[in-house]
Amino acid sequence: MEMVEEFNIKICWGNFTFDYVYSPSVGYSGGILCVWDPRLFLKVNSTISDYFVMIRGEWISNGKKMLIICIYAPQELSEKKLLWDYLIFVIDNWNGEVVIMGDFKEVRTPAERYGSIFNVQGANAFNSFISSTGLEEVPSGGCSFTWCHKSANKMSKLDPFLISEGLMSSCPNITATTLDRYLSDHRPILLRQSHDDYGPIPFRFFSHWFEMEGFDEFVERTWSEIQTTDPNNILKFMKKMKCIKEKIRAWIKTKKENSYIQKKNLKADLAEIDLLLDKGEGDSDILNKRIYVSKSLQDIEKMESMKVAQKAKIKWTIEGDENSKYYHGILNKKRSQLAVRGILVNDTWIDSPCLVRNEFLSHFKSRFDQPGVSRLHLNIEFHNKLTMDQKTDLECDITRDEIKRAVWVTCKHRTIFFFY
Template identity: 55%
Template sequence: MENMEFRCVRSCWGNYAFDYIHSNSVGNSGGILCAWDPNSFRKSNYTISDFFVIIRGVWLKNGIDLLIIAVYAPHDPRDKRMLWDYLVHTINQWDGEVVIMGDFNEVRHKSDRFGSIFNAQGADEFNSFIANAGLEEVPLGGSAFTWCHKSATKMSKLDRFLISENLFITCPHITATTLERYLSDHRPILLRESSNDYGPVPFRFFHHWIELEGFNNFVVDTWKTAPGDASNGMRNMMCKLKFIKLKIREWIKSNRHSRKGMREKYKEELRTLDDDIDNGNGSDTVVNKRMEVINDLQHIDKLNAMDMAQKTKIKWSVEGDENSRFFHGLLNKKQNQLNIQGVMVDGV
């Protein structure tokens, strides 16, 4: 029997790289099967019941302690209350993250049912269980209902994922969605962590960089030392551009920090020179030094102004036009064109 169970699980999983535990079926109610990749999750112990399977272990990717609970809740309200109480007690004793999934045979809101009576008391008890256990529901994409009667006259959202609040912070890209149900009356639900990749971040080149001392020589030297792929010209250029992009960002960041420090230094030096002149020590050397400091300050201010001018160019183009006389004149013209000048009735 055990060998048959292993063969059945393997046919579902696809290979031998799995571990599993299960809860047998009760009457007409199906059992619960939990299977996982031991290279991703290491089980420490487990608890099996007619209505749930609890697995305690470590998620090897980040080393967090994880409590996984697969639920197949009973229909009887009294049995359901006992199940919620037990799960709350178990979760509150666990020092780690929690993931609960399965068929809870209960809804949270009236909108989760169609064609059947909404039990407000049962929903309140279910919502209280979620709150007392410190869980949050993962928003479910796809179909609004996960269970459908064979006549399609009754539908409910009975299946869902509940996770600990902290897990949303450590894994912000967790999403859930429904899949096709085919011949089953339940839709499978899928939980996954996925992030959208919109491609490389655009590299913006600012005009004032050319005015920075040593920038041109830095670019030339970096290009010469950049690693590449001599076997393919296009790939070689891409590798060099990627490398020089990172190096330019580092150089500009360092230069901006240095420029900010130099500006404060020049301002302090200018104040000292002004004090000397006020005290009657305004020799030619002091005056010439003051002119040099002012020129250096003006050069830094010029670079900062060029930087800000380019960064605000698009914003200024949009907001400037919206506030210009031309923009308002264009609106008035269109308004005049759209005005109803009159209505003709029977030729009059």
Template identity: 50%
Template sequence: MGDFNDVRSSNERHGSCFNPYNARCFNRFISNSGLVDINMEGYAFTWSHPSASKMSKLDRFLVSDGIFTLFPSITAICLDRHLSDHRPILLCEVHLDFGPIPFRFYHSWFDIDGFEDLIKRSWLSFSHSDANRMIRFEKKLQDLKVLIRQWIKTKNSDISSNKHDIVNELREIDKKMDRGEVDEATILKRFELKNNLIKINDMEATDNLQKSKVKWAIEGDENSKFFHGIINKRRSQLAIRGVFVDGIWCSEPDTIKDTFLNHFAARFSIPPAHRFKLSFQFQKGLTSSQAEDLERSVSNDEIRRAVWNCGDNKSPGPDGFTFEFFKRFWDLIGADFCDAVNHFFLYGAFSNGCNSSFIALIPKVIDAKFMNDFRPISLIGCIYKVVTKVLANRLVSVIQELISDTQSAFVAGRQILDGPFILDEILHWCKRKNKKSIFFKVNFAKAYDSAVEEGLLKGIQLSGSTFISHLFYADDAMFLGEWSEGNLKVEQAAASVGCTVMNPQFRYLGVMVGHRSSSIKAWDDIIFKLRGRLSKWKERITGKKITWVAWNKVLTAKNHGGLGVSSYFALNRALLLKWVWRFISNDGSLWCQTIRALYGQSIDSHPTKCIRSLFWYDCWIGDVPLFAKFPWLFALELNKVVSVADKLNGSLADSFRRDVRGGRESHQMETLNSLLASVSLSNSFDRWFCDLTGDGEFRVKEVRNFIDDLTLPSQSEPTRWVRFIPIKVNIFAWRARLDCLPTRVNLARRGVHVDSSSCSLCDSNEENVHHLFFCYDFARLILRRICLKHCRRTQQVMTATLSKKIKKVERSEVVDFDVLDG
């Protein structure tokens, strides 16, 4: 802690020069040291010039990640400076009580004995007589939550006590084993206690997984320290320990809640009556049949599909239940659930108390101190989610006919990156052509309730009749126009609307546009995000000091002997090729139209309807052009650039300079006729064909795998992967097959000092993979028992490689193996 006399980013200085090189060195020092910068509450700057013309954040606390495990509520507070030019900073724990914790369902409860019976018995016993089916369903959920709270409180107490007793019993048995005072009954008792402890630990790991909100986590992962680290770090980042109210730092929970309530109540209030209304007639609309289809009665099957389309572990609303709960007990609760949803479609409104929601405040910036620094996210209830999902599923069929091409996302077949890419291309085009233009960026969530009569009369003319006047994405919009006297004046427009003149390099939809991609500064945001994901505290928990397997082997596909992680090199190329594919396939998107308008029609995709597809030169049938397959016939061709359509509409020999003779010419003619016998031309447009999967569609995954196969090493034997056993067991078997386990022989080979390379169990042979798993007497006994139970040819399995020994076993059989291993 203390005065480091340097800052980490430009927003930590005001009125003085920012040195990016020093900031990078300081950040590198923090990262390499594995330290975490504690968020600072209160004032933003810790040092100030007496005139307040220069201010910087020079003082901070840098701690190790382990402190969050010991003190989850730790924070730093910047106090008043009084006579000094530095503000004192205080490291302390802040416990704020914002009220009772809402009910939240945890998936580990499914595995507790008696839980299913509790739900069935309780739900069938509820007898609410409300005529409103939605209110009746909500009351049942409320009563069920009360019973679950009481039941799980007792069960958690019993589980905690049971775990403590199991640990004590295991400790006593281990003491007896150490003295050699155990019999077979005691060993069996230890196996039983161990399995019970594993079940309890699995439940805790499931809770940690659900709390951590890690989408890539693996079921059964027991790295609880890693998940605790994620949970504690996220809690520290998301915690609200104070906010500035009228320039005064406030940390009282009641005042904070009232301040946020008033702020968002004003934001979500009904607009004033004097709000301007723009008269606009929509150019697109629905037919009567489409409108009737949208308003049709909802069926129970449609509701069920909507429920199954919702994520199992999404953050719940006020009801507290996840969709995994409703899916598990759909046969019991499904009828009441459908009745509640049908009530909305029957009356067109939610009943009072049934559409309540939580507002979660997510910090938009580091060290959020003002109300505008938080992004509100509404957590709605299950009924609300299903109703919106049903409506969204219905709109999918007609949304293409309603939304214009300027909307770049939330529509199937459109890409959210189209908007930033189009803007970036137009900006570069305007700079290169010295074309005067204007860009007006509007965020409707922050826009003023006013309008001016002057505005954009037309957009930017790119080529011919191609104009782009605006781009939309939900509440963000970009208006584009040409700079002219008849259009608008930037300074006057900015002053009248109340906004500022924008820098030519700005952020749109989270992407910086207007930068030169070759500039390092253009990638600062991405580098910053990657550094946050690759923090040192994660590396120390998950990393290994010895690299046992070459990284290229880990990246290699499983069918080539690797783990199938794949490389970023292949992913990057595959994603870039996706945009090339979009362009050459001419998908009709606004991005493709923009590229063609900016760079000319000479950049074209494959011709359409075979009118311009070249018979001899294009790979329109097979992987090789026909001129290479049939060189003797190509030599006879007079029109070398004849199209496929013209060639197939007549006789193949009509455009030859002479008749086909015997020998090679006759043989190639017969082969060509047989090849074209099954070809028939349709009236559909030509399209490019991706030949990796056989269906002609381009998929990033397939291209990524194809590039990996070309660039990564390949082994003759594929990786044996059994999905019925834990992933870590599969990885262990893979490492054993590669002889990459930390045996004494391998440790000595890598320069690690070991007293002896002899086996620590038998002290008669060298400790290597072959000896430990196939030659050691106890290992042979285990394999023999497995082979007698699962294999007919024991001797063949004993002498094969480890990858061929692992067979598909049931979960109960894995437990037997664990018992033998104990």
């Protein structure tokens, strides 16, 4: 690559502090250019092909080994399958994290195509490749389609980011955002680790709190002790709820700290008891103490499992043990999928926490706010009106004789027995 082309890279990158690897274009097919900051990523070696650029190296800040693959997939299904098989072989033999990006020329579901035929065989091969490598698709924000035909009658999602499960677990806030495409047929996509602050964390009530000793008594006592002087009953109730939430948070935090210390001490006691038993110095008291310590540890572990189970919303007895990598992967994946990264407002992607909060407030305020004072009035004189006796009769309480009379009138041709 000539120096003038490096200068062109500098114009896009912003400075000359970069390293790069590229695959030249073949015919009308565009080439692949990968650029990075050598102060953040240290390249060890690279592999270049017509369909991909593969870079192996280390992320300097945390020392993680990274395999970064940029794809420009072929059009033919047979060539794609060969590419998927080769990448499966490379990833299976790589001991580190994986990031794959680029134009895959394939979609995963029919919803990712518009105006064109969905290729079931190609989608199955692509999904099988993702499943075999254990990769996860990064949730994307912004527009649903990343590629658009120049006539705008065909659109597809061809450019996902695929990352390894370990990277998804360590970076649960990672997200991909599509940008404006302007004159290009592909949208640029930004992959980043975002930490959005949407204000105070909402109060979540966990069912395992009811299993904690003294929780019910604490709530009842605290509720009765809270005193408010507001004359409005609704505001009084809201203030008491706010106060008791703060009290519960403080109580749960103290319980967690005590549980951690208790668990640490119980483990130390269990280790000492096992050491004595290993020396043959155990007696009935030691054995009874070990049973008590083991039961106390199991109770603490059960409480912690109930907490994590509610967060993950899965039955680990069916889908995996709570201490497994799979289980925690499910937990982090659900967190990533449920995270609010932004919203689409009038075809514009908004990810600023302040603007997102305002949009949510405006949305629900328009539905639950008090209606305006201007109402529709009918300026018509109705001829048939209820008399005062009729109004009084409608508003009075229903008597037992009235019910009996209505039943007899309705069912006069049937035999009905009343029991008093």
